[in-house]
Every structure is written in C-alpha cells, then in structure tokens.
Amino acid sequence: MSLGEPSLAGIARLLAILAGCFFVGAVNPAALVARALGKDVRGSGSKNPGATNAGRVLGVRWGVVVLLLDVAKGFLPTVLLVRHVGPWVALAGSLFVVLGHMFSPYLRGRGGKGVATTLGALLALEPWVALGALVVFGIAYAVLRYVGLASAAVALGLVLTGVLAAFGAVTSIPRAMGWWLAIVGAIVLVRHRDNLRAWRRARSIANAG
Numbered sequence: 001m002s003l004g005e006p007s008l009a010g011i012a013r014l015l016a017i018l019a020g021c022f023f024v025g026a027v028n029p030a031a032l033v034a035r036a037l038g039k040d041v042r043g044s045g046s047k048n049p050g051a052t053n054a055g056r057v058l059g060v061r062w063g064v065v066v067l068l069l070d071v072a073k074g075f076l077p078t079v080l081l082v083r084h085v086g087p088w089v090a091l092a093g094s095l096f097v098v099l100g101h102m103f104s105p106y107l108r109g110r111g112g113k114g115v116a117t118t119l120g121a122l123l124a125l126e127p128w129v130a131l132g133a134l135v136v137f138g139i140a141y142a143v144l145r146y147v148g149l150a151s152a153a154v155a156l157g158l159v160l161t162g163v164l165a166a167f168g169a170v171t172s173i174p175r176a177m178g179w180w181l182a183i184v185g186a187i188v189l190v191r192h193r194d195n196l197r198a199w200r201r202a203r204s205i206a207n208a209g
Contacts, residue, residue: 014089021077021093025100025117028107029069030054033062042110049104050112052147067116073097074120082124091180094121098184102191113191115151118158118184126177133158148195155192158185 030049034041037058041049045056051070055063077097081090098118104111122130133154140153158181164170165178173181 014092017081017085017089017093018096021081021096022100023105024077025073025097026104026106026111027073028101028104028111029073030066030112031107033066033069034058037062042107048112049107049110051116070101070112070116071120071123073101074117074122075124076120078121078124087125088176090125091176094125095180095184097121098187102187113151114184114188115154118188121184125180126173129158129161129173129181132161146195146199148192149199152189152192152196155185155189158182159189161185 028049030041030051030053033054034049034057039057041047041053041057045053047053051063051067054066058066074094074097078090078094081093085093098114098121100111101117102111102114103109119130119133122133136157137150137154140150141147144150144153161170161173162178162181162183162185165173166175166182167178168175170178
C-alpha cells in the first residue's frame with residue numbers, strides 16, 4: 001500500500017491510519033486484565049493503568065503480561081506501517097499509538113505513561129535505540145531503585161538523543177527519527193512529572209530528617 005501523491009483520497013487514507021493507530025493504542029491491557037480478574041487498577045495502587053501498577057495490584061506475573069502486551073501494542077502497528085506504507089507514516093502512526101495509550105477514550109481520557117508502548121514502537125523503528133533505552137533504564141533503576149524515575153531517565157535520554165539527531169549531531173539516526181524521539185520523549189517525561197515531584201518531596205523529607 002502507498003499513500004501516493006498528496007490528494008484528498010491520500011489525506012483521507014492517512015487520517016484513517018492515524019485514527020486507527022490512536023484507537024489501537026487506546027486499548028489498555030492493564031485495565032482489561034484487571035477487569036478479567038475482578039479488580040480495578042485505576043482504583044488501586046498508584047491508580048495508573050500501566051504495567052508497573054498492574055504488577056503492584058495484580059501481582060508480578062500479570063504485570064509482566066501487561067508489559068509485554070503494551071510493548072506489542074507499540075511494535076505491531078509500527079512494524080506493519082514500516083513494511084506496508086513507509087517510514088514517514090510509521091513515525092506518525094506510532095506517535096498516535098503512544099498518544100492513544102496515554103489518553104484513552106475508552107478510559108475517559110486517562111491512560112498509561114507510555115514507556116512500554118514507546119519501547120515497542122522503537123523496536124520497530126530503531127532497534128539499537130530501543131536497546132540503549134533498556135540499558136539506561138537498567139542502570140537508572142539499579143541506582144535509584146524506583147521504576148518511575150528510571151522511566152523518566154529513559155525519557156530524558158530520548159529527548160537528548162532526539163535533539164542531537166534532529167540537528168545532525170548523531171548521523172546514525174535520521175533527522176525525522178530524531179524529532180520523533182524528542183517529541184515522544186518529552187511527552188513521556190511530562191507524564192512522569194508526578195513521579196519526579198514525589199521523589200523530590202521524599203528527598204526533602206529525608207534531608208530534613
């Protein structure tokens with residue numbers, strides 16, 4: 001499939017693809033698995049319908065299941081777009097998958113923080129960047145012992161890498177991909193602002209004591 005030259009039909013196809021990606025991304029595995037188990041991740045733990053809270057509320061095994069589903073949700077639509085439509089549409093479509101995950105209309109605008117879904121999209125777009133993100137997460141978690149902060153560190157790394165690539169300082173990553181990294185990383189980082197505030201409060205209390 002190719003969108004071809006810009007035309008009304010081509011624009012309509014593009015909008016349909018983006019809308020489809022958004023609504024696929026909006027399907028929330030944490031909420032669905034919790035409902036199947038008779039629980040509600042949106043009313044327990046951190047109340048965030050993501051893999052970390054699913055592990056906290058439903059148990060580690062189910063948290064891993066949700067994590068893998070979130071990664072797959074980012075990977076599968078993106079890899080299909082790369083192979084059958086093209087990289088430019090794949091970049092836009094994967095962004096809408098991540099946005100759908102974060103602002104799900106099925107959950108009245110609520111959603112997860114987008115780390116696992118972003119990782120899935122990265123695996124389809126730039127596997128080496130995805131591997132680097134996993135390494136950053138592992139190091140940050142080993143040092144900080146806090147998933148939210150490790151995720152924020154990954155998001156910040158994506159922003160910095162993306163900006164460098166977008167302005168040609170990292171030649172191994174296409175500039176368009178650089179802008180994608182910067183935009184998605186910034187959105188994920190903003191979604192973790194509550195984690196950062198909680199960490200600062202905890203540090204302030206610890207220092208005061």
